[in-house]
Amino acid sequence: MGAFIALAAQVWSLCVKELLAMVKDPANRLILFAPALIQSLLFGYGATFDLTHVPYALLDQSGGKAATELVARIDGTGVFRRAMTLRSSEQVAGAIDSNDALLVITIPSDFDSLLARGETAPVQVILDGRNSSTAGTALGQISAITAAYNLTQGASAPVSIVRRAWHNPNLQSRWTLMPALIAGLSLMQTLLVAALSVAREREQGTFDQLLVTPLTPIQIMIGKSLPAMLIGIIQSTIILAIIRLWFQIPMQGSIMLLYVGLVGFTAAAVGIGLSISAFALTMQQAMLYTFLLIMPMMLLSGLLTPVRNMPDWLQVITYANPLRFGVDMVRRIYLEGAGLSDIAFDFVPLGVVSMITLPLAAWLFRNRLS
Numbered sequence: 001m002g003a004f005i006a007l008a009a010q011v012w013s014l015c016v017k018e019l020l021a022m023v024k025d026p027a028n029r030l031i032l033f034a035p036a037l038i039q040s041l042l043f044g045y046g047a048t049f050d051l052t053h054v055p056y057a058l059l060d061q062s063g064g065k066a067a068t069e070l071v072a073r074i075d076g077t078g079v080f081r082r083a084m085t086l087r088s089s090e091q092v093a094g095a096i097d098s099n100d101a102l103l104v105i106t107i108p109s110d111f112d113s114l115l116a117r118g119e120t121a122p123v124q125v126i127l128d129g130r131n132s133s134t135a136g137t138a139l140g141q142i143s144a145i146t147a148a149y150n151l152t153q154g155a156s157a158p159v160s161i162v163r164r165a166w167h168n169p170n171l172q173s174r175w176t177l178m179p180a181l182i183a184g185l186s187l188m189q190t191l192l193v194a195a196l197s198v199a200r201e202r203e204q205g206t207f208d209q210l211l212v213t214p215l216t217p218i219q220i221m222i223g224k225s226l227p228a229m230l231i232g233i234i235q236s237t238i239i240l241a242i243i244r245l246w247f248q249i250p251m252q253g254s255i256m257l258l259y260v261g262l263v264g265f266t267a268a269a270v271g272i273g274l275s276i277s278a279f280a281l282t283m284q285q286a287m288l289y290t291f292l293l294i295m296p297m298m299l300l301s302g303l304l305t306p307v308r309n310m311p312d313w314l315q316v317i318t319y320a321n322p323l324r325f326g327v328d329m330v331r332r333i334y335l336e337g338a339g340l341s342d343i344a345f346d347f348v349p350l351g352v353v354s355m356i357t358l359p360l361a362a363w364l365f366r367n368r369l370s
Contacts, residue, residue, distance in 0.1 A: 010215060011222055011223045022193065026268050040243075050227065056101050057084035058083075062108065066112045074145055078194075083095075083101050096166055101129050102131055106123055120159070122162045123161055126166060127165040130168060130216055132168050132172055142161060174247060179243065179330050182236050182262070183236070184298065184326075184327060186236040187269050187326070189231060189232070190229070190273065191273040195274075195276040195286040195290040198224065198277035199280045199281070202281060220365060229270050233266060257339070269354060272293070273290070275361040297321050298323065300317065325347075331336050
């Protein structure tokens with residue numbers, strides 16, 4: 001027990017040393033926390049989505065000729081891809097929540113008979129508000145298809161669209177983007193802080209001193225990873241506070257589950273950052289490697305473009321990107337109110353990335369020549 005306490009004290013001392021090195025310089029404090037504040041505000045006001053590839057689910061309770069013709073028009077656009085054909089209304093929630101469909105088109109059983117009597121026949125379109133701009137664009141195209149269909153019927157509006165948006169009732173793009181930034185913006189600073197950790201030791205001449213301490217490489221990595229993870233959680237908290245208090249976007253899920261997910265995501269990001277840091281010989285190299293990595297991670301995360309719209313081979317590559325699962329996790333918890341069972345799969349690739357990168361960083365730390 002005494003040996004464990006002594007070991008914990010040694011690791012704690014290294015953690016304190018790392019934190020002091022990060023925050024003792026006023027310029028460093030500005031760099032650590034100002035970007036999260038500024039970037040979250042800029043993204044919140046300026047960023048939008050514009051996508052065209054739309055998977056949808058169909059619940060055709062009519063099966064009549066008119067309904068079949070309308071569906072054929074939708075399928076024939078090349079924009080809409082039928083991902084699921086539903087048999088009952090109970091399947092609608094699963095189609096939306098599982099991300100298999102961006103929207104669900106429901107045609108009522110009396111659709112053909114209403115048109116035959118010259119009455120307005122409603123078609124319900126249920127949209128996934130977590131991808132608000134894409135959903136809004138899709139709704140506009142569905143409306144255009146319906147208007148063209150109405151012209152062929154010789155009536156002004158025999159078919160009407162009834163819209164419902166889940167998880168984002170007003171389809172505001174800010175609701176879609178801002179929760180994802182809880183993971184996205186914190187990744188930038190977390191990755192950079194972790195990437196500079198070991199490289200800073202090399203440049204300051206303290207690298208050899210660390211190697212001759214009683215601490216093992218794994219213990220040193222733990223001591224360097226915990227402060228970086230703390231910085232990442234603080235960054236996420238700042239962004240979360242801005243979203244809730246400034247933009248007033250309501251949160252549907254558990255705050256505790258959100259932080260559990262952020263810890264798993266941040267651990268994976270820190271593992272990548274420490275691997276970069278242990279591999280780089282200088283701080284300049286570490287910064288270069290980090291900046292080269294951040295942009296692909298952002299583009300392949302689903303933050304701006306849904307992963308399902310990417311080529312299949314590229315979707316496979318995204319499994320190595322922790323930001324993909326961090327964004328998915330945060331969005332589903334924040335907007336959908338997802339529980340642990342709903343996001344459990346996201347922890348699997350995050351755990352794999354952590355289990356690979358953290359030992360790799362420790363190995364590089366010991367074997368990489370200074």
